[in-house]
Amino acid sequence: MQRFFPYSTLLALAVLAMALGCPDSALDDYNLGVDALERGDTAAALERFESSVAKRSSDPDAHVNLGVALLGSGQPERALAEFQRAQAMLPNDVSIHVNLAEAYKALGRVQPARTEYEYALRQDPGLVEAHTGYGQLLMETGQYPAATEQLLEAISLKPDHATAQFYLGWVYIRTGRPIEGTHYFARGLRVDATSVYGRIGLGESYLARDMPADALPEFQKVYAADSTNVQAMVGIGDCQVRLGNYDSAQRILEIARVRAPHDARASKCMGDAFAARGRYPEAVALYRDAVVRREDYAEAYLGLGAALEAGGDLVEAEAALKSALVHSPHNPQVLYRLGQVYAEMENPQLARSYLEMALDAAGSDGALRARIRSALDTIPR
Numbered sequence: 181m182q183r184f185f186p187y188s189t190l191l192a193l194a195v196l197a198m199a200l201g202c203p204d205s206a207l208d209d210y211n212l213g214v215d216a217l218e219r220g221d222t223a224a225a226l227e228r229f230e231s232s233v234a235k236r237s238s239d240p241d242a243h244v245n246l247g248v249a250l251l252g253s254g255q256p257e258r259a260l261a262e263f264q265r266a267q268a269m270l271p272n273d274v275s276i277h278v279n280l281a282e283a284y285k286a287l288g289r290v291q292p293a294r295t296e297y298e299y300a301l302r303q304d305p306g307l308v309e310a311h312t313g314y315g316q317l318l319m320e321t322g323q324y325p326a327a328t329e330q331l332l333e334a335i336s337l338k339p340d341h342a343t344a345q346f347y348l349g350w351v352y353i354r355t356g357r358p359i360e361g362t363h364y365f366a367r368g369l370r371v372d373a374t375s376v377y378g379r380i381g382l383g384e385s386y387l388a389r390d391m392p393a394d395a396l397p398e399f400q401k402v403y404a405a406d407s408t409n410v411q412a413m414v415g416i417g418d419c420q421v422r423l424g425n426y427d428s429a430q431r432i433l434e435i436a437r438v439r440a441p442h443d444a445r446a447s448k449c450m451g452d453a454f455a456a457r458g459r460y461p462e463a464v465a466l467y468r469d470a471v472v473r474r475e476d477y478a479e480a481y482l483g484l485g486a487a488l489e490a491g492g493d494l495v496e497a498e499a500a501l502k503s504a505l506v507h508s509p510h511n512p513q514v515l516y517r518l519g520q521v522y523a524e525m526e527n528p529q530l531a532r533s534y535l536e537m538a539l540d541a542a543g544s545d546g547a548l549r550a551r552i553r554s555a556l557d558t559i560p561r
Contacts (some may be wrong), residue, residue, distance in 0.1 A: 206235035210242055213249070222252040233262075240266040240273075247279060256286035274303045285317050293317055295354050301476040308337045312344045319347060324355050342372035349381050358388035376402050376409065383415050392422040410440040418449045426453045444474035451483050471503070478508035482517065489521055497521050512541035516552055523559060532559045 213228030229246035236242065247262035260283035267276045281296035297314035300307055315330035328351055336345040345368030352361035365382035372378060383398035399415035406412070413436035420429035430453050436446040451466035467484035471477050481504035488497035498521050504514045519535035522528075539552045 182244070206232045206239070206242070209235065210245070211238075213245060217245070217249065217252075222249055225249040226253055238269070240269040240276075243269075244276060244279060247283065251279075251283060251286060254281050259283045260287065266457070272303075273299045274307060274310075276314060277303075278307065281310070281317075282313055285313065285320075290321055306337055308334050308341055311337070312341065312347065315344065315351075316347050319351050319354070324351055325352050327491065340371045342368040342375060344368075345371070346375065346378045346381055346549075349378075349385060353381070353385055353388050358385045361385040361388065376406070380411050380415065383419075387415070387418060387422075390422070392419040393420050396423070408439065408447070410436050410443060411441070414443065414446050414449060415442065417446070417453075421449055421452045421456065424456070426457055429453045442473050442479055444470040444480065447473065448477065448480040448483060451480070451487070455483060455487045455490070458490075460487045463487040464491065476507045478504045478511060478514065482511070482514050485514075485521070486517055489517070489524070494521055494525050498525070510541045512538045512543075512545070512548060512552075514539055516548065516555070519552075519555060523555070528559050528561075532556065532561070535559065 209228045209232035213225045213451045216222070216225035216228060226246070226249040228508075229242055229249050232239070232242040233246050242264045243266040247259040247266070250256070250259035250262060260280070263276060263279045263283055267280065270276060279298045279301040281300065282291045284293035284296060294314070294317065297310050297317065299383070300310040301314070303392035304310070311330045315327045315334060316349035318324075318327035318330060328348065331344050331348040334341055335348070338344070345364045345455065349361040349364035349368065352358065352364065361383065362385040364387055365378055367411065368378045369382060370377065379398050379402050383395040383402075385394070386395035386398065388479060396416065396419040399412045399419065401414060402409050402412035413432050417429045417433035417436065420426070420432070433446050433450045433453070436443060437450065440446065447470040448465045451463045451470065454460075454466060455463035464484060464487045467480050467487060468481035471484065474480070481500050485497045485501035485504060488494075488500055498518070501514055501521060505509065505518070508514060515534050519531045519533075519538060522531035522534060533557050535552055539549060539556070542552060543550045
């Protein structure tokens, strides 16, 4: 029988299964489960592997594949139990350790996941799936240099590994290198053009580069295939706001907020749409909703500060922008907006200080640098 890494399939080894003495019906269920995994039917795979395990509980491969199906259906605790049963039978099997790591990762148990990945890589340094999974774990815990190292190693071992390309694309977005992110998402999509994860990532990389016209078709492709995908809806809404299509943005963001009422970004983007039309009280309420749902949401605090400033509430605007700085201390937009608030509060010393910090942080953003210099010209020395 065949052992699977999560979300990947190989050929079922019926000959080995027969050698191990599997009953015919257990083997039939097992192979039908393999077929279901290969065509992406997790529910059918789950049913078949459960039946196979019930008929032959001593088969470690059936337990592993049942775990894979459980993980794919959003049941990581049950998946972990199946992987542990398989490990008790085959304690040194490297692939089982990778599956254990995936289950721990899905449960948010970072240290056990790290331990399993590192064990697997000590036993087999060329194990691409271990490098990829470990890279994702490191990315999700903010360890971007280490994540980059793991993912680049995975790609060097298997250049057409789409998942590693996608994870690396996200690392680059999160570390302020969206051009590199775009490159890796595009590379991955050449291998796996149907990947929702990759398509959403490509759209986000374009948005990070302030290219909403390029991002919009990527989100629309996902939405056309699955009209329940909230990430695609919010991405479309974000693009439409940036393109000035506020009514279209509001319509799709309202749907997203109904489907996912706790989605902070949907509230933030809706706030952007109202703020752009000068509807500041409504914008403020939406930004406040966003930061309640995600306390570290610097962009929502920035929007909140700008909307409060526009509405004349400078004290509250200052507080919101200071909150934004806590979570994004070198954000030039936040620094610039704070400088403007202090200028309106008639505090030229603080205004100039924050505007100068904004200029230092603006890098090669020519348009922003021009706005900052213009603002500085109005501040008395």
